[in-house]
Amino acid sequence: MKAIVQQRYGSPGVLRLQEVDKPAPAAHEVLVRVHAASVNARDWHVLRGDPYLARLAAPQMMGLRGPTRKIRGTDFAGRVEAVGSGVDRFRPGAEVYGDTGDVHGAFAEYVCVPAEQIEAKPANLSFAQAATMPLAGSTALSGLRDLAQLRDGQHVLINGASGGVGTFAVQIGKALGATVTAVCSTRNVDLARSLGADHVVDYTTHDFVRLGRRYDVLLDLVGNRSLGDLRRALAPGGTLVLSGGGTSRGRPGLVGPMGLLIGAQVMARVARERILVLPTPLSRELLAALRELAEAGMVSPVIDRTYKLDEVPEAIRYMEVEHARAKIVVTV
Structure with missing residues (x-):
């Protein structure tokens, strides 16, 4: 599969679109075919290894010389491709959205994520809109x-x-x-x-x-x-x-x-x-509550710009330099 890979810290120019192995869901995990992902401030923090203190405080994401997790991106929306053992809430074909948390990996064609970190996509939102919401x-x-x-x-x-x-x-x-x-x-x-x-x-x-x-x-x-x-x-x-x-x-x-x-x-x-x-929130309850707000028309995502997967470096550069409004989406 295609994915945006980061081997070392630096500017958006260090990111590369590469072919990597397609992941397989382990027990209690779900494999999702990503249709859209969104860019967050933490993407460029990890991209640059910024600040240095975070390299010590968050070793699950950031090593001293390069990121621990090589594929960037956390928020996503897509369709369930397969489920691991112990997962009974989702079936292949289900439309979902979620947050990979410290694992990252959403800037890719497929992502594996624990079932507890995804929820049914708001029915009235597109994949692009839903991908803006998790974090x-x-x-x-x-x-x-x-x-x-x-x-x-x-x-x-x-x-x-x-x-x-x-x-x-x-x-x-x-x-x-x-x-x-x-x-x-x-x-x-x-x-x-x-x-x-x-x-x-x-x-x-x-x-x-x-x-x-x-x-x-x-x-x-x-x-x-x-x-x-x-x-x-x-x-x-x-x-x-x-x-x-x-x-x-x-x-x-x-x-x-x-x-x-x-x-x-x-x-x-x-x-x-x-x-x-405020700690970084990550729970299915929050995703479910957001879905209810969206479906009730009380919350509507705002998208500034949309980029393709191979344009992720430019998407992050735009967020960092141009002070983007609302959310930036990556379509896959």
Whole structure:
């Protein structure tokens, strides 16, 4: 089969489309014929080995000199090709979507994934649309519903509202009954409003910290503000949820966005506000909940651009350099 392979760290130019062995499902695994996959920030983090600290903290993905897993890509949607022993929820031909997690391997014609990491594809979505949802949608849903426990009538601010996670977070915030303030650039103001944002702050002309408004929940997806700034935007007893963000955009840094997350974990022990770091979510329950939201018309994926499998290097380059809006999809 054809797959996008990475042997060493570097720019998107190190990626190669190669012929590799087609995987076979082990016990409790499902082999999926990939129809679409999507690009995430973690793809270029692993591509560049960025930050250096992650090479020690996440050895299941990143070795010291090159990635542990050679085929890139995590989010996918496709049809079940075969199932391993112990799998009774899916049959060949079933339309599914999911997240390979630390195993990666979705930028390929076929991928093997544990059955617990896939779910039936939303019936009203195309494969391309469904492929955008696993990581970005799960991050937004887990961060707002589960971690922040966002409730009806509360006010939430989404910093980075036009990105992959942000576009889902705006919609999920509205689905949970909150008043949503989206922070984005001028070119994305209309997009944020179209997704249901009640208020939009254009960060090129206004600083949400200095506007004087306070929020019950603040979901930071960018990592470009200090903890002090973010805390000042919270209402008394409010909740700050941090979810990665940031890139060295070139040579890898030592700590990168992990510095903010580490600082947050220290500050959380003494701060009056709730300061929470969102782990990478991965569960069938989240995928099932996203499917229900999509089929109810409460969440609709937004796709910026679509690339073919052999164009994955250009897709990642576009995400890294051009500040893509919403999601980038790879069709297989």
